[in-house]
Amino acid sequence: MMNIIFLCLGSRGDVQPYVAIGKTAKESGHNVTICSGKTFKSFVEQNGLDFQACSLDLMEILQTPEGKQIFEEGMKHPIKSIRYARRVINPLYRKTMTEFYEACHAKDVIVYHPKAFGAVDIAEKLGILCISMPPIPIIYPVSEFPNLAITTRNLGRFLNRLTYKLANLGAESNNIKDINHFREEELNLKKRKSGEYTINRNGNLIPIIYPISASLFTDTKEFKEKVYLSGFPMLDDNILLDQETEEFLKNGQKPIIVTFSSMPLHDSESFLKKIADSLLAGGNRGIIITGNSGIKMSSDKNLLMKEFIPHDAVFGRAKGVLHHGGVGTMAAALRSGIPQVIMPFNVDQPFWAKRLFDLGYALKPLKESDSEDEFASRFAEMNNKDVIFQAERIAAIIKQENANRKAVSYIERLYKEWDKCNE
Template identity: 35%
Template structure:
């Protein structure tokens, strides 16, 4: 079977789809991943075919406006800043639609799996008359009264409010994307129809495969049967070997604390690194700082701190005492699988959700939003993770449950079943 995966975003957004694609390839399917060219080598190095989707939307994050977007203190600040960038995004969005269609025409797939940022994919599948499914890394697409999502205040957990927040997210999504989806639908020769994010081109319910462990998010009882929790889609690198300096550092003392914020650079990565080093110095713990894609830029390091650019989380995190990160879905999953307490410092997007949710599970201190991060608050959280045995036990229990799952295998089986039905578009 030929499978096209349309995915877009940062490395953390793309990597789970590559993991699933690799698993599908091992089961005899030919998989093409259409994504940004910055990930072409990454995709092809895992035995998958690559198709082009432009990099322009990601490049915006490297601009001053993009960095401002990452440092907005709340949802409404993000919305205001996003509105100012609409004119830049509009031509990019139209290009993404065109390039997704070209990728499908070139690969002639039997099945399409797509990430939420490419919501036009069901129309392409409808034109080709093939099955399609949404692959989701966060549980904010299928409405439920059981989960607090981005717009629900942290201390309020009411089913009506939870559902209202999903309805508002759906309304915003339709308003933002309908202007692109409607003309594309007409271009494909499909009959007019109101855009609904969870519907196929014909209006049938869209299957949603959530790359989330049921040990972390319990499946809501009010979800439709088209919504699935498969377990996380991990991409392990068993052949990876650490640099000698990293191995020597880890062997020289007790497990350190990991600090990494990926591509969440913002305007002040030097200041953020200074806060981390000050708090860590007060606790007397050792640390590993990952500079990632510019999230942290320390100017000088004490002997008890090791600086790296990156390392596979599956190898590194189990060797840590705890982890501190931005709360991206992939990093959060890896931290939980390691079975160590984890502190989330959310910047934007789904990160506040994960910070609050993992705290409620008992595996993390209360999240500290980037705008409220101080050395005092970080010091207190580090001490809590080091001394709270109940938190350490809960993190270990969740980690053991995740390690017993086979998320990519479960998702691959579901895709094969969905493809066999053929007429779901």
């Protein structure tokens, strides 16, 4: 039996893989704690896991007008974003490191999100195993494609690998002063350089789990050798759909789902009209999951507007899905076995849009500015037998991966090896 703690910061999409794997770990006899922002307390505890709150709560920050503006328009106002980070985010990070340290006492294994600064430093102080689990392939240098945070353009094998080193060096740069203060004042450790513990810990490679499907990376040699791909974790929470959604699904042909989560649209009113018209042009019904995208419209007999619907509960009952390309939404779309098209916004989304299109698992990506005809064309392609066959084929592969169990088994194996080396 292990005492495992998962340190994770971010959105629901960031936290859910840890909860899914943690739930399976508990079912396997281990003690599991999730340490994250208090927004996720009920979500974690409803899944039977222990919860420890930390001060840095991204979802709470996004509810504030200033935080929402920085998240949506940060690239347009870099100076303002930097000042906000120094005034609001960095002090919360510093406080969170102390809370992480307190939560990690009497634990055997730390599994951490890259945003959880201080995780490796805490593991060093406590002399315990730590495992990096980024939700997207953004840490370990590979030659097949560049770091997603820098570019999606293939720069060649050498430069592709270099982008990871550059990104890793800068990953903690805004917080290294606070990290070193934490190391000196609370951990009694010497200062270190920014990025020093991104993939190595005192000269040894930190184990890395990517909770993504190996079937999407059969050409990536470095993953096979240095990184463990567990598959996409699945949280089997048996959520029932609300009555309005159930009635809509039962009373007509399968709809096309449109969802962009928290991604902000440039002109939500104009875009919504384009979506509605392009669905109507092909004789399609639709469900639009608005999230925080700014979309506002009333439902009618052919178009249902909902703020939130669990993706795994509804995708499998749809004709197809148009989404933003967030890894969690993409995984749910792949599992569902229905055609998908991605309209990416930022970060890893353009990467997934291109990769799934290249592999034949998604239609050609769209942009918000594309014409109504372009959207109608993609919706029409969802009727294509070859497109449907490819969607069903990758779904069958992913469903057989047993990702949660594989991740837990890998953690168990790493702990046994660690324990043996430190006897």
